[in-house]
Amino acid sequence: GAVVSQHPSWVICKSGTSVKIECRSLDFQATTMFWYRQFPKQSLMLMATSNEGSKATYEQGVEKDKFLINHASLTLSTLTVTSAHPEDSSFYICSARGGGSGTGANVLTFGAGSRLTVL
Amino acid sequence: GENVEQHPSTLSVQEGDSAVIKCTYSDSASNYFPWYKQELGKRPQLIIDIRSNVGEKKDQRIAVTLNKTAKHFSLHITETQPEDSAVYFCAASIKASGGSNYKLTFGKGTLLTVNP
Numbered sequence: 017g018a019v020v021s022q023h024p025s026w027v028i029c030k031s032g033t034s035v036k037i038e039c040r041s042l043d044f045q046a047t048t049m050f051w052y053r054q055f056p057k058q059s060l061m062l063m064a065t066s067n068e069g070s071k072a073t074y075e076q077g078v079e080k081d082k083f084l085i086n087h088a089s090l091t092l093s094t095l096t097v098t099s100a101h102p103e104d105s106s107f108y109i110c111s112a113r114g115g116g117s118g119t120g121a122n123v124l125t126f127g128a129g130s131r132l133t134v135l
Numbered sequence: 136g137e138n139v140e141q142h143p144s145t146l147s148v149q150e151g152d153s154a155v156i157k158c159t160y161s162d163s164a165s166n167y168f169p170w171y172k173q174e175l176g177k178r179p180q181l182i183i184d185i186r187s188n189v190g191e192k193k194d195q196r197i198a199v200t201l202n203k204t205a206k207h208f209s210l211h212i213t214e215t216q217p218e219d220s221a222v223y224f225c226a227a228s229i230k231a232s233g234g235s236n237y238k239l240t241f242g243k244g245t246l247l248t249v250n251p
Contacts, residue, residue, distance in 0.1 A: 050238060050239075057246075058243070058244070059224060059241045059242065059243045059244050060179070060224065060241045061241075062238055062239070062240070062241075065238055109178060109179070123169070123181060123184070124169070124181070124239060125181075126171075126178040126179050126180070127178060128177065128178045129176075129177070129178055131176075
C-alpha cells in the first residue's frame with residue numbers, strides 16, 4: 017500500500033532557529049501534499065496544501081512566511097518553521113495524495129508526524 | 136467553508152458492545168467522507184471511507200452510513216475489542232473540479248475506550 021515517510025519524528029530546537037520537516041511518498045507520486053498541525057487531544061488543523069511545482073495554498077490564519085512549504089518533486093514536500101518560538105511547539109503531520117489510479121490514488125496517506133519542541 | 140461536527144467527544148463501552156460515532160457536515164457539495172483512527176502519538180490511519188453515491192459501506196466489524204439529505208454520516212463498530220481504543224476522526228471533503236485536488240475538514244475527534 018501507499019507509504020508516506022516523515023522526518024524527523026521529533027526535534028528540539030532553540031527559540032529563533034529554523035526547523036525543516038520532510039515528507040516523502042515512498043511508493044507513489046504525490047500530486048498533492050497537505051500539512052497539518054495537531055495540538056494535544058485536539059483535531060488536525062490543515063495549515064496548507066502544496067501541489068508539485070506550484071506555490072502552496074495556506075489556510076486562513078497561517079503565516080506563509082513563518083511556515084515555508086516547498087513541493088519541489090512528486091515525492092517530496094518540506095515544511096520549514098522559520099524563527100521558531102515556543103508557541104510553535106506542536107505535532108506536525110503531513111499527508112499525501114496520489115494521482116491517477118495506482119498506489120495512493122484518491123486517498124490520503126499520513127506521515128508518522130513530527131513533534132517539534134521549541135525551547 | 137466546510138464545518139464538521141463530531142459527537143460524542145468521548146465514548147466508553149464494554150468489550151463486545153457496539154460503538155457509534157456521528158458526524159454532521161455543512162457543505163452539501165462534500166462528496167467524500169473518510170474515518171481515521173489515531174492511537175496516541177501515532178499517525179491517523181484510514182479505517183473506512185464512503186463516497187456520496189453510496190449510502191452504506193461495511194468492512195468486517197466496521198460500517199459507515201451516509202445520509203446526504205440530512206448531511207450526516209456515522210461510524211459503527213460492532214463487537215468492540217480493547218484494541219479498538221483510540222481517537223477516531225471523521226472528515227469531509229469536496230473534490231475540486233478536475234478531480235486533482237481536494238482537502239479534508241476534520242471533526243474534533245472521539246476518544247473511544249473499550250473496557251475489557
